[in-house]
Amino acid sequence: MLANISSSCIKGIEGFLVSVEVDIAAGLPTFTLVGLPEQEVKEAKDRVLAAIRNSGFDVPLKRITINLVPAEVKKSGTHFDLPIALGILSASDQLGQSAREKLKDIVFIGELGLNGKIHSCAGVLPMLISLKKAGRSKAVIPAGNLQESAFAGAEGFGAKDLKEVVQMLESQERFRAQECAEKEEEAESGLPKEDFCEVKGQALAKRALEIAAAGGHNVLLIGPPGTGKSMLAKRFAGILPPLTKAEALDIMQIYSVCRLLGKGKTVLRRPFRDPHHTISNIALIGGGQIPKPGEVSLAHNGVLFLDEFAEFSRGSLEVLREPLETFKVTISRAKDSFTFPAKFTLIAAMNPCPCGYHGSNVKTCNCTPLQINRYMSKISGPLLDRIDLTVNLNPVNYKDWQQKSEGETSARIRQRVIAAREIQKERFKNSSTTANAFMSVAEIKEFCPLPPGGGEVLELAMKKLGLSARSLDKILKTARTIADLSASRDIKKEHIIEVMQYRPLDRKGVSDI
Amino acid sequence: MPLSEQEKLALLKINSFSYLRADWANRLLEIFGSAENVLKQDAKTLSEEGKISLETAQKFLKNAAALDAQAEMDKTFKVGGHILFKGEAGYPQSLANIKEPPLALYVRGKLDDGEVPSVGMVGTRKVTPYGRRACAMLAEDLARSGVILVSGLARGVDSIVHTQAVKNGKVTWALVGTGIGRCYPAENRELARAIIDNGGAIISELPFDAPPLAQHFPRRNRLIAGLSRLVVVIEGECKSGALITAKMALEQGLDVLAVPGPIDSPQSNGTNMLIKQGAAMVLDARDIIDAMPLNVKFGLNTKKLYNEETLQSDSFTESESALLNLIGQGSKTIDDLAEESGMAISEIAGILFNLEVSSAVHCSDGKYSRNRF
Numbered sequence: 017m018l019a020n021i022s023s024s025c026i027k028g029i030e031g032f033l034v035s036v037e038v039d040i041a042a043g044l045p046t047f048t049l050v051g052l053p054e055q056e057v058k059e060a061k062d063r064v065l066a067a068i069r070n071s072g073f074d075v076p077l078k079r080i081t082i083n084l085v086p087a088e089v090k091k092s093g094t095h096f097d098l099p100i101a102l103g104i105l106s107a108s109d110q111l112g113q114s115a116r117e118k119l120k121d122i123v124f125i126g127e128l129g130l131n132g133k134i135h136s137c138a139g140v141l142p143m144l145i146s147l148k149k150a151g152r153s154k155a156v157i158p159a160g161n162l163q164e165s166a167f168a169g170a171e172g173f174g175a176k177d178l179k180e181v182v183q184m185l186e187s188q189e190r191f192r193a194q195e196c197a198e199k200e201e202e203a204e205s206g207l208p209k210e211d212f213c214e215v216k217g218q219a220l221a222k223r224a225l226e227i228a229a230a231g232g233h234n235v236l237l238i239g240p241p242g243t244g245k246s247m248l249a250k251r252f253a254g255i256l257p258p259l260t261k262a263e264a265l266d267i268m269q270i271y272s273v274c275r276l277l278g279k280g281k282t283v284l285r286r287p288f289r290d291p292h293h294t295i296s297n298i299a300l301i302g303g304g305q306i307p308k309p310g311e312v313s314l315a316h317n318g319v320l321f322l323d324e325f326a327e328f329s330r331g332s333l334e335v336l337r338e339p340l341e342t343f344k345v346t347i348s349r350a351k352d353s354f355t356f357p358a359k360f361t362l363i364a365a366m367n368p369c370p371c372g373y374h375g376s377n378v379k380t381c382n383c384t385p386l387q388i389n390r391y392m393s394k395i396s397g398p399l400l401d402r403i404d405l406t407v408n409l410n411p412v413n414y415k416d417w418q419q420k421s422e423g424e425t426s427a428r429i430r431q432r433v434i435a436a437r438e439i440q441k442e443r444f445k446n447s448s449t450t451a452n453a454f455m456s457v458a459e460i461k462e463f464c465p466l467p468p469g470g471g472e473v474l475e476l477a478m479k480k481l482g483l484s485a486r487s488l489d490k491i492l493k494t495a496r497t498i499a500d501l502s503a504s505r506d507i508k509k510e511h512i513i514e515v516m517q518y519r520p521l522d523r524k525g526v527s528d529i
Numbered sequence: 530m531p532l533s534e535q536e537k538l539a540l541l542k543i544n545s546f547s548y549l550r551a552d553w554a555n556r557l558l559e560i561f562g563s564a565e566n567v568l569k570q571d572a573k574t575l576s577e578e579g580k581i582s583l584e585t586a587q588k589f590l591k592n593a594a595a596l597d598a599q600a601e602m603d604k605t606f607k608v609g610g611h612i613l614f615k616g617e618a619g620y621p622q623s624l625a626n627i628k629e630p631p632l633a634l635y636v637r638g639k640l641d642d643g644e645v646p647s648v649g650m651v652g653t654r655k656v657t658p659y660g661r662r663a664c665a666m667l668a669e670d671l672a673r674s675g676v677i678l679v680s681g682l683a684r685g686v687d688s689i690v691h692t693q694a695v696k697n698g699k700v701t702w703a704l705v706g707t708g709i710g711r712c713y714p715a716e717n718r719e720l721a722r723a724i725i726d727n728g729g730a731i732i733s734e735l736p737f738d739a740p741p742l743a744q745h746f747p748r749r750n751r752l753i754a755g756l757s758r759l760v761v762v763i764e765g766e767c768k769s770g771a772l773i774t775a776k777m778a779l780e781q782g783l784d785v786l787a788v789p790g791p792i793d794s795p796q797s798n799g800t801n802m803l804i805k806q807g808a809a810m811v812l813d814a815r816d817i818i819d820a821m822p823l824n825v826k827f828g829l830n831t832k833k834l835y836n837e838e839t840l841q842s843d844s845f846t847e848s849e850s851a852l853l854n855l856i857g858q859g860s861k862t863i864d865d866l867a868e869e870s871g872m873a874i875s876e877i878a879g880i881l882f883n884l885e886v887s888s889a890v891h892c893s894d895g896k897y898s899r900n901r902f
Binding site: 409 | 654684714862863864867868874875878879881882885886888892893894895896
């Protein structure tokens, strides 16, 4: 007897439909699984047979052949257990006529325990989303993944064990999706406890981070140890605008594949990823035998904070160039290529020299100019080109620190950021761009005209401060955000002048006196 | 006396090793008559006659044999440079008179050999805001009045000196610690080109491609002194290259002048010590011109001095002067200025930009300091 059960599989972060074909024929009892299964799929044999037995059904003592269609694509994941088990039950005549009818238009996803319990598994959300696109919205999924069906807008049935699934199939009632209370938690609850008002001084850096949050710009903080680089970066998440539904869904798809989506948890805040500087290229960018998203994709729609930027290996810094330019990562294999979204805001922090104290007035630096040069040149030109705002931080000494006034609270800064984002939403309503930093060349042309007098400012900056011409686009994008923050319709001359403050590395070593 | 082509090649070979000890190289030349003759000797003869160790003589011959002198010539001509040989016309007279004159001098640009008003200006690479101001002021005044500024193209004081000369379209000579085929530090490449374009010169005694080794720099300091009529030390610690130049200038019988500095500033330790030991104190450019020998002083335009001219041209708005006052003598970050003035960052950024492009202030590592008062 032959049975055909629908299931799904993940490729990159997208799902595709897989048919599980089960054939049971007379002969010596064997169990063959074909269709390029990975190790964990092959092991389904032992789980499935035990689960069938322990759920009170019979394991047919015949030749069992299972094929996963399309057979030329590698399949990974443990969620084929449930469709295989149902296929065996159906092919061995242990299901009734109505159950077999129902099987046809339901997709099954779930990992089985030896006792027949259904465990939650990775990647359910992206599978459901792509199934829905393909017109298959009815799905039986692990009870633990039920929340994900709500996000996907699919009709999900959360099953606890194999027996329950069979009962559901055998019952006379029509397939009914289980209601899942969509938790409308306050988005504010996801904000970090740390507040910007705790950081005294560093007005320039705070302003730069406000601009970065408002326009999605990348920031490089350079300063001696103890100047509050990490402190500022940690608080950055607290001034980011709230996630839109579409953005949250994008993030959750990636999280689902990486098993980071907790049971019933939703993503409420923008991700903040801070990998250690010993991270490998693959862990940062994504990849592996079966390509999985890396840190840059986990930071999608959020923040990637790289502390001790210059200590990262040259290789891992250079791989950042692609996602910073195209906002996605493409991993190519001989047979296939995988694309992961990676639209993040980069916050990088580094010391100005190997000893850390160059330019500090607290401790003298004992590095030679050559060492300092070498240290700074660890960050390559093309990478610096993708950073819009650079700030030199200086230590605040204790006396000043005591006197300095408390800064603004994160909540107030966030209000301004949200207002600026509203303007941008209106501006980009007909395009896929979400913030100023992600504008295309055509959009820069359209939305960032040089103000009267702006050309002269740039010319002066190039002539006197040694500003390079290739940073022009970035200056315009950043000026656009500064204009949005001050609710100005047009970019003004002063906005361009302010951007000059955030480009210290563009300047020549020897300045004209 | 014109030298034969063969002799020139032999001199280059000897020079490629002897820049470390030009005194005995000169002695060998005297003993054996010509460079070609020196190279014909074996190590034993050289060591016995020339009173150098056998080991050195062997090393010397090996090194001389290894250098492709013709390639040195070709490379130099290819970049538009030329090589001056000691004893030939064009070789600077003042350099021939020092204790260890270089046998060959690689030059890119134009080098005068006569009596010219040249002043060596040297100082630390880690220049303070005060040193920057003082150096810029003195260098600009001297350049405008027609003095040829001589320095070493290093970071800090040297770069400021050359920049000021180039900015005013004047001649300046840079004696570098590498071969002239290289530029160290690399960020001064444009400055080096500007020096040549303005009628100045990049000069070195080292082989064309010599790297910037530590031992090269103290040696080239004697050339800075050698090409100058007097030496001014802007800022320098007690143990610094600038003080080595001062010492060599004194050995060569030149006047050494020093710019006084704060007594607690490490960069002024050396200059203050020089003054204490009797060096003349520099308070403005006129002090330097006054100290120059009479034969070269003639024709210098001392009327166009800095202070008189620039004081009138600087006019600041109220907020600009307020910020300048806050910056004061030292350096301030934009954060300090925001805190002290109560202005918003965006506002201060605009004012500082105007001040910076009008060259009233200077920014390094995020700290602003004034260029002049």
